[in-house]
Amino acid sequence: MQKPMFHRLHGVRQVLFQSGLSLVELLIAMALGLLLTLGVTQIYLSSSVTYRQTEGLAYAQESTRFVSAMLTPELRSAGSFGCLAQMGRPFDQIVDNRLSGRLIVPLTRALQGWEYTGTGPGDSITLAGTLSTPTAGNWDSGTAGTDLPTALAGSVVINSDVVIVNALTPLGVEVSAVTNPGDSVINLSGASGVSAGRNVLATRGDCSEGELFQKSDAASLSTITTTIPNTLGLGYDVQTRIYEFTTMAYYIGEGTNEEPALFRRLMTPLQNPQELVSGVETLQILYGVDTGGSNAADDYIPADEVADWDTVVSVRFSVMTRSPSDVLDEENSRSFDMLGSEVTQANNGDRRVRLVSVSTTALRGGIE
Template sequence: MKRQSGLSLVELMVALVLGLIVVAAVIELFISSRQLYRVQDVKARMQEDGRFAMYRIGELLDRAGYRGCASVRNQAATDDDTQTDGSQQSSGRPIQNLLTTESDYFWQLDAPVQGHNANGNVWAPAKPGALNNANVGSDILTIRTVGATYIPIIAKQASYFSVGADNGLDDCDPALEPNSCSNIVMVSNCNDFTTVFQVTNDPSNGELRYAPNVGVPGNRNEDLIGEYGPTSWVNTIASHSFYVRDNVDGTPSLYQKTLDNNAEAILEGVEQMQVTYGVDTNGDFSVDRYESANDVDFWTDVISVRVSLVMINLEDDGTDTNLALGDGSYFLEGVEVTPNDGRLRRVFTKTIMLKNRNS
């Protein structure tokens, strides 16, 4: 038998081709696995971010319209029972707003929610100028609600409330820091009125004063309607506006503006927000229809809010494209949207009932 002394050229070429095929298969498997990992990692982060955004908005909507023991429906405005949105409320315990800015957008605390529907670069109703740089085509949602701070009243004195020294309010004096010290609170009980005012002293001494013309925005007077005794309590109260704008890096982000403070980016990768409102037109505590903000006649008729957020993929290395399978289309409010930039998107939608509006 003839002994083999080596490989022929043909055999070598066949071996090289087979080796290349194996290497190519391994490389393809690696690329596919890496791409699958990228997609799953991005989807997981989008899921986490979407849930966080909905939680942030939802927890405020859960408290929207809180007025002590009464819901917004059972409260009337001071004097002529006319709200800042023009609606009429039933007779009941009124909410008294002592702030000098009660008619300004961010201080209209008698309306639990208010929105602005985007049509291109125009919003209806017109958005306040303070919500600047909002991205076109994205709605704006403002929620007015109490905070988590709860302060029981020890006693009502002639011109102040006695409370505990460790009350959770900012330890500052609005007379000395008028532009940065604004403890806005609401005092309530189950038998009398509800009053919104600014604390006009440093509350660390256990006193909550409400003198006129101190601080910003300040109180227009100190004439509280009603009696507030030891069965009363105090909550912080504020308005929070959510909208989408680009951050300093040009990334679309969800911003939150509290009262007239500077807006802060709370979450990157939110490309769009759309909001509709469940309206109760006959007072039976159920939604009769969902409307865009420009179709809502009276904001005190809104009993639920449906929020949709379009999340877009972000990666630390800037490789945000070529992740979507196919055309990456998605549905938003019943309309199919088909981007062509190769990026992943996911829509998160949640409907939240206004608990303090339905009783």
């Protein structure tokens, strides 16, 4: 409040007013400003925490979707050997396999899995705080106890399963000319799109027979050429169907950013691993086996309990994905159910967001 002050100047009375704030008013203004600043800061910090948590959750969800989008169609296509599957005879009686001895999973088998020891239904799993990729002896496949392929030894993290899939991908071009037995080249209507060194399956127009062999020419060429000195044992016409044959492994390994990630690796011919999705902590797989001949799964069992891989008709898989950094307010030590296994976080938990998803897919098998 302005207070009047009285002065006399040469007999004339003047009224003067004091301007500015009093000390009390200044203190009140400072207190109000401080409260407003604290409020804005609190809102900012709260928004920042919410944003980081939302971003971490979105990252884990996106990783889950990517894994499902990649694994589901690959598993569904396992054992889909085109029109040859409709002939009612074993593939090794229909296909002249020039790759014999070089296939990790036999031609007659759609897929094969490997179970990490102690991670099946009813087991308790504690995730490792530091990523570890032990030797192949920690995994079993089938009741015979087949070890993990040596090409994958030292690449797969502990507490996670592995699956290798045999599948065909039809070429997007047609055969353009007749090929006789003894020739080494199949002519196409356009570029094959299949790299040199990859494997192809050629089937006759009536689907009665086929040949599986390694090609030697570039993907940009309009030909499929055998490797020297091999030649074709069958004759082919314009009704011939050509497929790329792949044997692909899927597993969890250590990514380039030192985070666990979903990988795939072409096993025949052996290629370098490809990192697909980062932030995937573990992969658990069960196989649906048909024991009654109904072409439907009667039971879901881990890979080390599968007695006959030819009875597998579907696959159920579960993945755990996580945020790339700590985003929660406090450590989360909760456990997760993954296909009947109790999964506990390392070191009593951390502040990352984690999600678990489950997917089931039937093998297309004989469907063209």
